[in-house]
Amino acid sequence: MGDRHYVAAPADALRIEPLGELTAIFDRRSMQTHLVVSPIPEILEAMGPEVCDARALAQRLAARFDLEAEGDAPAIVADRLAELAAMGLVAEA
């Protein structure tokens, strides 16, 4: 579960525009528009250029938001990463 590794989209692939409670993401590669809610934009922002996994991302998010790095957080981040991979916004490494 938590040990799958992912890599973010190339820096110029996504155009991310917050629109109030929703965030609109335009993927220049597929020309598709995705509408997402928190914590998806935060996860994308926390992903650097290097390969990472849910546990490492949960720790980065915990350092910036009011979130426990242990407990449920890695499992929740893993689920969101799997959804992002299904949308084509991140890739499994």
Added chain:
Amino acid sequence: MRYAARIAVGPVQFRIGSDWPEPVAALESLYAGYPKDPERTADATVRLFAARPWRRWLRPSVHIGGDFVVPDALPLPLSMGLLAAEMGMNLQVALGWRRHMLLHASAVARDGRAVVMSGESGSGKSTLAALLGEGDWRLMGDEFTLIDPVAGDALAFPRAISLKNEAIAEMAGRVDAARLGPLLAGTPKGDIRHLIPRADAIAAMHQPVRPALILFPRFGGEPAIEPMGEGEAFVRLTEASTNYIALGEAGFAALTRLVRTTPAFGIAYPDSASGIALVEQLWAEAVR
């Protein structure tokens, strides 16, 4: 084709060809007051044609064609040739236009700013725009509004207003009969009668205006105003746009800017008078 007309509505130059004289004559009558530029190349072509040569005379039925074709569109009897022409013009713009983002929305303008009203058929957006356009608003369009993807301005598409069912009587009592087209009774959309926009609306149709307010009207129920977040307005307008996907990132950029810079509301109203009052109230707050 045997009979043809050229009509400019907003930025779109149409060429309409027909196997019969009647639809072209009806169009030329409705659009007599629109600016003419016979030299200009057509942006969109509509063809009204007979399925078989003899069908031009025997129970004539009008097929709609052009640059874009909907394969399952049913032919209409010749008595509804004007409706066929209008449907053809709408279709060519909805499917073919790329220079602007096309919203399925009516719009009116005042003091260089626009109210854009988006809704399904039956929401009353067309009747509201027609009524406002008889007051101190400039009618921009009852069906489509174009958004300039670079400047963000709204552009008018003031085709002849398609009054349906109850709206026919409501408007007929207010306007000069010379501005009304023939009654098309019992069409697939009910009774239809076209209203020619006021001369000032046609004369100003090339003037872009800045959107000031986006409304999503809903006919029926107690008067109500529901503020709408940027995200929901974005989702609804992607659904209301016929060419959002075709425009790619330009459409995405235009729509995100539009919803960020323009307040949006859902409104419910039980009758035209309360609908107009809600528009005026929200307008006063938006431009204050």
